[in-house]
Amino acid sequence: MDVQKLFADRIGGEQFGKVKQTFKFTLINNAKQDFIAKNPAVKVIDMGVGEPEETPDRSIMETLFEESQRKENRIYPCNGILEFQEAAARYLARDFGLTLDPKTEIMHCVGTKTALAQIPLAFVNPGDAVIATAPGYPVLPRVAEWLGARMISVPLESRHNFLPNMDDFEQLVKRERPKLVLLNYPNNPTGGVATQEFFAHMVELAHQYSFLIVQDAAYADFVFEGKFISPLHIEGGKEVTLELYSLSKSYNMQGYRLGFVAGGAALVKAFALIKDNTDNGQFIAIQKAGIHALDGCEKFLRDNKEKYGRRLKRVAEILNKAGIPARPSPGTFYLYVDVPKEFRGVQCATAQAMADLLISRYGLITVPWEEAGPCLRFSMTFEVGNKDFASEDEVFQALEGRLVHDRLS
Numbered sequence: 029m030d031v032q033k034l035f036a037d038r039i040g041g042e043q044f045g046k047v048k049q050t051f052k053f054t055l056i057n058n059a060k061q062d063f064i065a066k067n068p069a070v071k072v073i074d075m076g077v078g079e080p081e082e083t084p085d086r087s088i089m090e091t092l093f094e095e096s097q098r099k100e101n102r103i104y105p106c107n108g109i110l111e112f113q114e115a116a117a118r119y120l121a122r123d124f125g126l127t128l129d130p131k132t133e134i135m136h137c138v139g140t141k142t143a144l145a146q147i148p149l150a151f152v153n154p155g156d157a158v159i160a161t162a163p164g165y166p167v168l169p170r171v172a173e174w175l176g177a178r179m180i181s182v183p184l185e186s187r188h189n190f191l192p193n194m195d196d197f198e199q200l201v202k203r204e205r206p207k208l209v210l211l212n213y214p215n216n217p218t219g220g221v222a223t224q225e226f227f228a229h230m231v232e233l234a235h236q237y238s239f240l241i242v243q244d245a246a247y248a249d250f251v252f253e254g255k256f257i258s259p260l261h262i263e264g265g266k267e268v269t270l271e272l273y274s275l276s277k278s279y280n281m282q283g284y285r286l287g288f289v290a291g292g293a294a295l296v297k298a299f300a301l302i303k304d305n306t307d308n309g310q311f312i313a314i315q316k317a318g319i320h321a322l323d324g325c326e327k328f329l330r331d332n333k334e335k336y337g338r339r340l341k342r343v344a345e346i347l348n349k350a351g352i353p354a355r356p357s358p359g360t361f362y363l364y365v366d367v368p369k370e371f372r373g374v375q376c377a378t379a380q381a382m383a384d385l386l387i388s389r390y391g392l393i394t395v396p397w398e399e400a401g402p403c404l405r406f407s408m409t410f411e412v413g414n415k416d417f418a419s420e421d422e423v424f425q426a427l428e429g430r431l432v433h434d435r436l437s
């Protein structure tokens with residue numbers, strides 16, 4: 029039998045596996061290995077991948093250890109335990125002043141990535157228009173496209189503070205009548221944060237043109253200017269919004285795979301139906317560790333936020349000194365800059381060209397984004413206290429030495 033005939037069109041059909049694809053992160057990794065081979069004595073500064081570099085708080089790990097030994101926690105958790113939903117509701121109320129009914133308006137998920145893949149199954153029919161901002165996290169757009177959605181992307185640009193231009197956006201929804209609009213604030217990769225006016229307008233449009241807002245709030249805890257704003261803060265927002273919260277970034281629990289979805293009861297119920305049919309829920313011991321994190325790790329969260337805020341400021345200073353205009357992002361742990369036309373005499377027509385230059389010449393890893401003009405993302409999750417860099421200051425010194433003084437040390 030020719031297995032090539034078995035593959036679905038959405039993954040390339042008979043061509044699956046035959047077409048050579050080069051993924052962005054593979055290119056970055058190849059360039060990194062190349063640099064290490066040529067410069068074995070030089071330490072790589074890794075500001076590439078955006079995932080927390082430290083462990084969760086010890087008390088979270090201890091809770092997991094203890095709870096994993098309880099017999100009653102072994103069972104299929106299915107759509108979760110009410111105690112976790114209650115802890116999520118307490119966190120939303122305490123940190124953001126949001127009121128949600130834990131029984132009907134909150135549902136845990138096995139990480140928000142999984143929820144982003146499940147949500148289209150509940151809302152998208154073939155031919156429906158789905159709007160997503162770009163650059164952005166690609167999971168929901170990809171799955172929606174697999175389901176036959178017409179994907180429309182809306183650019184996020186610095187001149188609009190990385191929010192969609194609302195005049196254009198209103199025309200777009202009037203014309204295309206989307207079923208679902210995916211937003212992500214605080215935004216990966218741009219670091220942009222949303223305002224009250226922005227969400228008020230979005231909620232108004234959602235009611236007027238009947239679309240669902242899916243708001244990915246994976247970075248809700250990292251807002252450095254103003255405060256975190258959600259469509260759920262807006263009157264009438266709950267009825268038209270599903271918002272996703274993650275424990276991955278806030279509590280360094282990315283491997284634990286735990287988050288939750290919050291929004292109108294009917295919307296959460298639809299998500300829960302798909303979830304119930306596609307996963308069996310997160311291990312109850314992990315949900316218990318999550319309850320502990322949400323209820324009892326405020327200091328850990330504050331320290332984490334403080335660390336990223338400090339790093340954003342220092343790295344922005346160094347980039348400015350190096351002639352790369354940068355300002356600390358108002359949210360997330362990413363610094364996002366426009367690629368200069370040339371750097372150190374090298375023309376950088378694309379973000380990929382600039383990223384290649386920074387890796388090959390300075391052993392500095394960043395992530396290029398081309399979707400709304402060439403930009404580079406620097407993640408503040410670089411590791412210190414390891415064999416390469418004993419402290420943050422050592423990283424900053426190395427970064428300054430390389431980018432400002434053109435010295436590889």
Ligand SMILES: Cc1ncc(COP(=O)(O)O)c(C=O)c1O
Pocket residue numbers: 078138139140141142165212216244246273274275276282285286287
């Ligand atoms: C914007 C955004 N949404 C969702 C996720 C997925 O997070 P989780 O670990 O909750 O699946 C990420 C992870 O990088 C992200 O950047």
